[in-house]
Amino acid sequence: MIPYRVLVVDDSIFMRKIISDLLSGNPRLKVVDTAVNGAEAVEKVKQLKPDVVTMDVEMPVMDGLRALQKIMAEHPTPVVMLSSLTQEGAAATVKALQSGAVDFIGKPSGSISLDLYKVKLELHQKLMAAARSNVRPIGLPAQPDKKESAVSATKPARRPPFSSGTGNTEGPKAEGRRHFSHLVAIGTSTGGPRALQQVLSGFPANFPAPILIVQHMPPVFTSSLARRLDSSSAIRVVEAEDGMTVRSGTAYIAPGGYHLLLQREGADQYRTRLSAEGTRSGHRPSVDVLFESLLPFKELKRHAVLMTGMGSDGAAGMLALKQAGAVTTIAEAEETCVVYGMPRAAVERGAAIHILPQQHISGKLVQLIET
Template sequence: MVPYRVLVVDDSGFMRKIISDLIVQDPQFTIVATAVNGQEAIEAVREWKPDAVTLDLEMPLMNGIEALQAIMKENPTPVIMLSGISEDNTRETIKALQFGAFDFIRKPSSAISNDIHQVGEVLLEKLRIAVLTKRYQPVISINEKSASIIAENHQAKQQISAAIEKKVQPVEPSLPTQPTAPFSSDSILIPKPEEQQVTQRSVSPLHKQQKSKRSETPAPNNAKLTAPTLKPVVKSKLPEIKPLIPEPPSIKKSKTSGATGTFKHIVAIGTSTGGPRALHEVITSLPGDFPAPVLIVQHMPPKFTKSLAQRLDSFSELHVVEAEQGERVVAGKVYIAPGAFHMELAKDAAGYFIRLTEQPQRNGHRPSVDVLFESLLPIRELKRHAVIMTGMGSDGAKGMKLLSESGIETSIAEAEESCVVYGMPRSAVEAGCVNQIVPLQNIASQLVQAMLK
């Protein structure tokens, strides 16, 4: 079997060696090349069309965010970001996920760290999923959308807000038809390894390799790693990089006016791989006077969920926060479960509040979507709306089925064509508990219409 080809990008030779050694432990993968900065990464992707890329965030000349945007624009490829856990790193990682990165892992601190093997297992798992999912398609920049689409979005929000205020059914809003997820329905599957016309790398420098002479068998896993580095790249030849998601304005209006402790609806959303960009699409499309709280479980480690909440808040008309223990739940506010904690909706004499627990993982996750969904089971006085979006595995399907059997108002699964990974939505659909299958760009409008019933 011809292995999948991976490009490893990091400015540290020591770290390139660690990451490469971790990857080649699985004979499904080989290192086609390495690069020391973003400029070389772009050139390597052009030259070798790898099946996947591991990309460091902090590098000289061109950092990982800039390189990612150029790669996704010119040669869309599954990219796994390597992130530290500092506040700056978590913020940049969330940006990368919204800009089209497939996923991320925590960067190992050294080759002898206690968790190096765990990091390797996680990296290989994400690479296996990445190379078996659909090929990336260029992501449409928000800045590049036509003026007509921007106007239609603005008009749709006005219609939605007016309808909520008057409590009448709105005219169907005209939303953009172009999905903003990294994939489209006409994406193609990556060929099986045996179908790919690729071979093991040469040990000579990349720019001197003879492409016509290729070995037909991969090197043994215990072979000394000698992945080639790249020749310098002329910066003037690089594509112009425009942000896929523009930075938010520095001055934001107050978001407290729409928050109220009185509400009749509750929305719960679960997502995993591809979730940050999907959440950006949904949450930023909801109007500021959305008449329900929104509770979200995104599979993500501690610290990253806080950065996710802060970034979504900077773009959204709703107030988005990382949930806190005992926090009171109000309409017009979005609560994201903190990493390493399950989140539940609870009730007392004063109303509804957030309960965080450290109970064992469910479906391999904490927070778990099933835990959130199941906490809504006794809350029958509210109209409950559950959404499952892109992600690996089946977390959330069991909880949605139980909600469906208890008389849930709305159960939405993201349509396959807009999912980064059609795992969690597929499980819910196959469980027979979904009453709407909706492309990502239409989920927000479906939730708004559900509020009016």
């Protein structure tokens, strides 16, 4: 079997050597070259056409984010970012994921991570999965993204029919209502940050339902993801905390390391609940745990969505929701998935009522909830 060809990009000679050595023992992966900065990486992607790239974030001449943007605009290639496990590293990584990176690996001990061997298996798995993924061109931002404004260009030109807002995402956003009759739950994994940006930016500020979200991602990264999505959406987007009052027009993202569940308070009010119980299918948060927590609430019109991601998390929970009377269950179509794993599992189980490309999911939910 022909191995996947890997380009290793890092300004540190030590990191280039460590990463190359870690990959050399896997017959499915072959390092074809290395690059010392983003500008060199862009040229070598053009010349060598690797199957997958490992990309450091902070580098001289051209940083990893700008190199990623040029690669995705000019020669779309699967890229896995190498990120430090800090708040700054998480923010840069989430921006990279929304700019087209397939996945990321957290460096265990900072930018010069001599103990990267601790994540060797994860590195191998993510590179092979990325090499098989579906990447699509993404245009370069018109100007350097200094205020995280480039993502707003993905907003639809027309507002959904029940929107009365202007679409301005700057400044404080109004709190939604505690009383609602519809509820949306979304699960996603690899490729999810970009997919969530596409879907959430399609909802108006007065969207009359809350959205509960599980994105497979470790702690620190989920808080950065929530802030990025909030800046590019008319609705409020927050990282869920235990005991939050659930309101319409707000998306609640499960924090890394905790399951997100819904619980009732009183006759018709609801709160978020976080659980540190064991993993489900290797995940915490788990989409199945979220979906299953919605089963008792038949007074709500429930809508479940599964988008891009490896594995099958969420498929069983979606089927259970469908059988329990959910209004709709949506699986993302293969053509727009970065990895067609979780949605495929839902389709194969007969759990999906609708199979839709990513760009049509928010419109379908708006239509269903309006009627």
